[in-house]
Every structure is written in C-alpha cells, then in structure tokens.
Amino acid sequence: MPYAWPEDTDFILWELDVLNRACPVCGRGMYVCDHRYRRFHTLEGPVELVCKLNHCPDPTCPGHAHTTSPELEVTIALPKWAIGWDVLCWIGHRRCSRHWSIPQIQAELWDAYGIALSADSLARYIRHYQIMLAARQEDPAALRRQYQAVEEIILSIDGLQPEKGHETLYVVRELTQKRVWFAEPLISATADEVRRLIATAKAWALALGKPVALWLSDRQDAFVTGIAAEFPDVPHRYCANHFLRDVAKPVLEADSHAKVQMRKKVRGLRKIEQAVLKHPSAEASNGLREDDRQATFTATVAAAAGWSEVVGVDAASTVVLDYCATVRGILNDDQGGPLQPPGLRMAAALHEVRASLQRNLDEKKGGSPRSNSAGWPTASIAAWRPSARNKRRSATTSRTSRK
Numbered sequence: 001m002p003y004a005w006p007e008d009t010d011f012i013l014w015e016l017d018v019l020n021r022a023c024p025v026c027g028r029g030m031y032v033c034d035h036r037y038r039r040f041h042t043l044e045g046p047v048e049l050v051c052k053l054n055h056c057p058d059p060t061c062p063g064h065a066h067t068t069s070p071e072l073e074v075t076i077a078l079p080k081w082a083i084g085w086d087v088l089c090w091i092g093h094r095r096c097s098r099h100w101s102i103p104q105i106q107a108e109l110w111d112a113y114g115i116a117l118s119a120d121s122l123a124r125y126i127r128h129y130q131i132m133l134a135a136r137q138e139d140p141a142a143l144r145r146q147y148q149a150v151e152e153i154i155l156s157i158d159g160l161q162p163e164k165g166h167e168t169l170y171v172v173r174e175l176t177q178k179r180v181w182f183a184e185p186l187i188s189a190t191a192d193e194v195r196r197l198i199a200t201a202k203a204w205a206l207a208l209g210k211p212v213a214l215w216l217s218d219r220q221d222a223f224v225t226g227i228a229a230e231f232p233d234v235p236h237r238y239c240a241n242h243f244l245r246d247v248a249k250p251v252l253e254a255d256s257h258a259k260v261q262m263r264k265k266v267r268g269l270r271k272i273e274q275a276v277l278k279h280p281s282a283e284a285s286n287g288l289r290e291d292d293r294q295a296t297f298t299a300t301v302a303a304a305a306g307w308s309e310v311v312g313v314d315a316a317s318t319v320v321l322d323y324c325a326t327v328r329g330i331l332n333d334d335q336g337g338p339l340q341p342p343g344l345r346m347a348a349a350l351h352e353v354r355a356s357l358q359r360n361l362d363e364k365k366g367g368s369p370r371s372n373s374a375g376w377p378t379a380s381i382a383a384w385r386p387s388a389r390n391k392r393r394s395a396t397t398s399r400t401s402r403k
C-alpha cells in the first residue's frame, strides 16, 4: 500500500540527474524525457525526490524505448520504500543492537522525527535490514579479511530454542573471532540434516584456507557422528558451559536433599509463636480470646510490622516472634543456582541464628544487666528484614533498655 502523506506535509525538494549521459547502446548523448517523483522520510525531514529520466534521442536505437534512471537514486532509498537508508539504519540499529521492541521504535520515530510508520511496515523494514545484515555477515571477502591473521579455527555447534514449541535454531560459531558463521532452523534435526550444517562449516573453512583445530558442542549424538564423519581427525570436546551445567545437576540434587533435612530438623515455629501469645503478659495486656491460629497470625503480623506496642505483646515476646519470622524466611529461601547453592546459604544462616540464640542464653546465665537485644543484630539476620524495620527495632529496644 502506498504511504499516505498528510496533505500539509512540507517536503524538501531533491533533484537527481543521470550522471553518465552516453546511451548504453549507441553511445549518443541522452536527454531528459520524463520525470519521476517519489516521496520518503529521512531523518532530516520528508523529501520529495525528482528523478530525471533519460533516453536516447535516436528513435531507431533500442536505447530510445528504455529510460535510464539516475544512478544515485538507490543510494538514497530503495524502490518503493517510504523511508531513506538513514531511517532504515536508525530502525535496524535500535532493533538489532539495542533490542528495542517495534512499538518502542514506532513511538521514538514519531516523537523524535515526526515519522509515522505502522507496525507492519516497521516489521517489513526490520526484515530487510536483517537480510542485509546476514548477507554482510556472510560476505566471503569480509570474512577472508577478518581471518587473514588467524592460524587455526575453532568451531562450535549448538541448538537454541528461542521460543518453546518453535523449531530449534542450529548455530555454528567460530570461537577465535567470536562470531556466528551461520544459523539455520531445523524442524527435525536428523543426523543427516545436522551433518549438512557441519559440511557447510567445512566448506567455509576450506574457502578461508584455514585448518579447523577443534570442535566444541554438548556432544549430542547427531553432532558426534556428523563431526566424526566430516572432520575425522579433528578433536571434539565438551563445551565448558554445558559441562558445568551437567556437573551442576548432582550438586543441586545434593543441595536440595540437604534443604529437606534442615527443614525436617528446624520445626515447631508455629507452636513457639502460639506459646508466646499465650504468655501471661501478652494475654493480660491484650486480652486475646481468639483461637490459636488467629493469635499466631496477629502475632506474626505484629512482629513483622514492628507493632508490638499496638497489640500489646511485650518486648521479650517480640524478640521471640522476630526470631520465628527470621527462621521462617531462611527456610523459605530457595533462590540461587549451582554456584550459590541455596542449601549452603540456608545452613550458614541457620548457624548464625543458633549462635545468636546461644549468645542470648549466655547473657542470661551470667546475669548481665544488658538487654537481650545486645546479641541480636548480626549482619545476615539483619539482611532478612527491610531496613525501615531495623530502625524501628532499635528504637523499640532502646526504649526497653531504659526500662
């Protein structure tokens, strides 16, 4: 569909003439026989381009029936485009390098340049850009220049699935120059199809005249057989990333088992909380008559919000409830991968809680006048609660200490 220009568009007028005026057939000087007008967006504003069309003056020359267009026209905008190359590059760069979404590109084009393009048109221009980019990436001359100083080539192949349910994209990369050589989506990656990709990589290496020193992959069967067939003398190793991932599996399983064991051992939080809420001082001041579940809920919320004074739980009970909330947070923390196993972190945090409790008990035995809050704030436990809560807590404890 032709681009719909608003009626009041203010176009910059550009004119182009044919540079080589000699008739391509007979060599006579050609002259202007017609004009072609076209309009497109540039980053400098909307342009109306007038192309002067030439033809041979001799009616008997075949060059008379054909018109010649200005050579430079395609360097400004390709035929039928509503945008110039500058806008195409602007769009392509934002999509491919900065990963902007189409709506984001659309909005920014409008805000910054007053260029209105539909999402469909943008998708089409991005497709043009990608095709040109791929052609450029695979340009044999450019590739040869890049590989001139390289002595050996290291290749890798892997199947990626950008979206679940879609075909797998098989990517062949060269690792010394860190570049993708080519990629192809395969619906069914049979051994033959995979071998064809490996043969293509072999042809590329041959064209560059460089030896392949090594292949890397996750060593799935099709890769192993394909590489062995096309590169019988080239070693084929595990990719370190896949290797680490496979090694990590038993680590994570052991870690998960350890977490289960710790959760089995550290239990009864709810009972402790219920007991605290039945404590005479709490009951007296608050007159709690709800069932246990409700009481626990109130106490937990109170402890979490630091509202001990509101519900009337005394300071010592608040400390116990805080410990319970902390331990519950530690037991529920599941974040982390094989390099930061969550079970290890859980064990370390529980250990700190235990040490903190022990410090409190020791203080009590020695009859120290210091309040039990003195042994409380250790770094990792403090990290379990928001900082605002910490401030609150120190305010509460200092009040307690004065009592």
Ligand SMILES: [Zn+2]
Residues within 6 Å of the ligand: 023, 024, 025, 026, 027, 028, 056, 057, 058, 061, 062, 063, 064
């Ligand atoms: Zn002619």
